[in-house]
Amino acid sequence: MILKKPRLRSFAEAHNQRHITAGDRYLYAQPKITQSLVVIGCGTMGQEHMRVAAILGRMRVQGIFDTHQYSLDCAEDNYRQYSSEPLVRYDDLRSACMDPAADVLLICTPNYTHMDILQVAMQSGKPILLEKPMATDLADAAAIVELDADYKSFIQIGLQYRFKAQYVEAFHEALVRRSLGTLKTIAVSEHRPPFLDKVEQWNKYNRYTGGTLVEKCCHYFDLINRLAESTPVKVYASGGQAVNFIDFERGGEPADIDDHAFVVIDYANGVRANFSLNMFAHGFFEELVVGGDRGCLKARESVDFHRQTDPEVTLHMEFGETAAARKTQLSYPSIIEESGHQGATYYQHAALADRLDGVLTAIGGSVAATPREGFTAMLVASAAQASMASGDALLIDDFLCRCGMQPITL
Ligand SMILES: NC(=O)c1ccc[n+]([C@@H]2O[C@H](COP(=O)([O-])OP(=O)(O)OC[C@H]3O[C@@H](n4cnc5c(N)ncnc54)[C@H](O)[C@@H]3O)[C@@H](O)[C@H]2O)c1
Incomplete structure (x- = not known):
């Protein structure tokens, strides 16, 4: 069992605790960022993932890709409300998937695009979070199960x-x-x-x-x-x-x-x-x-x-x-519940980050969907x-x- 120290987020961010320097921040310390992610499709759900990643603090958002300029602009504007970290905007899907600085790919585009985008994403060999539903028809869903069986990394489905x-x-x-x-x-x-x-x-x-x-x-x-x-x-x-x-x-x-x-x-x-x-x-x-x-x-x-x-x-x-x-x-x-889907997306990210860090954990009775x-x-x-x-x-x-x-x- 992995014992984690409590995360005292409200104390860590309180005005009267600002004088605690980085060196003395133990209970107030931010989690270590160990992975970086790329969001493909930054509409409602892609942006929820970006926000949740920032709140969880274990994965950095390396970059975003979307076929609509306006979605990219809005996603970046919204991201700037809570993060000053650099954010790459990719020109095409392939460069988004192949960026060597990215460890994991999140596919958050409309359902009918999932299969085509997944096939390009899998060429990267990287772990993938594919939003639900995995496809629009059962034949594609079955094909994804087969692709996953031979994949050297893993695919997690966004059934959070x-x-x-x-x-x-x-x-x-x-x-x-x-x-x-x-x-x-x-x-x-x-x-x-x-x-x-x-x-x-x-x-x-x-x-x-x-x-x-x-x-x-x-x-x-x-x-x-x-x-x-x-x-x-x-x-x-x-x-x-x-x-x-x-x-x-x-x-x-x-x-x-x-x-x-x-x-x-x-x-x-x-x-x-x-x-x-x-x-x-x-x-x-x-x-x-x-x-x-x-x-x-x-x-x-x-x-x-x-x-x-x-x-x-x-x-x-x-x-x-x-x-x-x-x-x-x-x-x-409340900071977790307000980040989307009553906190479910946050804990799905925690499960993803655990798996990327090589730790398989269940949150209560829940594990991420295969x-x-x-x-x-x-x-x-x-x-x-x-x-x-x-x-x-x-x-x-x-x-x-x-x-x-x-x-x-x-
Ligand atoms: N897990 C959940 O609870 C949950 C909740 C909402 C949506 N979703 C899923 O997330 C996915 C996206 O839904 P949404 O609500 O964010 O939709 P949305 O319309 O708000 O956003 C989709 C984004 O994908 C972009 N896009 C479309 N085709 C693309 C392509 N080929 N390449 C790159 N970008 C492309 C669009 O421009 C748009 O910005 C869907 O599969 C949906 O079912 C899951």
Whole structure:
């Protein structure tokens, strides 16, 4: 086990502690920067990674690449709000990937570009963080798993919801402590506002995203797969586009992105799961309810836009008469939560930095997602998209066969 000294960030940055010189800074010391990263695609998520890297302090941002000048300008302007370190702007993708001063590449471009960019990035032999979803279709996702198997370095998939405080705790209870007994049911729901505006509005179209269940909900299928600890065997989904972007069009092409869905998943070990989505809500509400033969777990996250209060994150554990119930309020330090996705991106970076430094650690019950896990999340998501389109329940083996792939066992 690696013992780390506490990081007293609020003391370290306090006015009345400025007189403590660099030589005397032990508890106030910044972590050592051991790696440098390049961000490819510096829109919303690329910039979140840049900010998180600065807060974590273990990786330097060496440079940025984007095909849109305006995104580069905004990313650099925003970076200058919190860092005076030099920042290289690359002229093309290849020079971004091959910069000898860069140790790790972060691919944060729209989903439909991931496969092409990844293939260039892999020529560098460097570790890569590839944003979720790894691709827009299952064939590309499977190809990425194969490419990864022969890759001399590693690929981490940006499924960082695993690092949200409530899911780290839920995994610990359900999978490490086994306090719920044998799991039987898993129910996840998300209620949120519509997809945000994006550069060239790629997220309004199925062909650029893979569909809503792939683009957004792969996060939740990843959580469900991890909890089920088994192979998905059957998927049924019903959903569509009811409210959002009904009147939206770009270049004469109307938006076709779905905004609500209900998905049911059966697993080989008998676990049953469901996922429900509403993207025309007026705040953020996310819920996970897990039922086992010994207890029940309820994890919730809500953000109230009306009252502009702090997000509320809770975990309830209930065991009837057999053990004490508990209700816990969860949070990471606010500087970490505010850096994006309730701190999940920060802890995903910590996991990446650990791996780059040759230390494999789990944060609570969470480890970073592999391409194989990214593929399995996409498998459920893609089968759900196909079920929504046909109206039929799909056996996963049949679906894989239709996609030209062999059955899988997890
Ligand atoms: N992990 C998460 O929770 C999370 C959250 C949001 C987005 N994402 C993912 O991150 C990726 C980017 O999403 P975003 O919200 O930042 O989108 P965005 O539109 O805000 O930014 C994308 C950027 O990529 C640039 N770009 C487009 N094609 C490019 C190319 N070929 N080469 C270089 N740059 C290119 C665009 O100019 C833009 O600046 C997507 O895959 C998305 O699904 C993940």
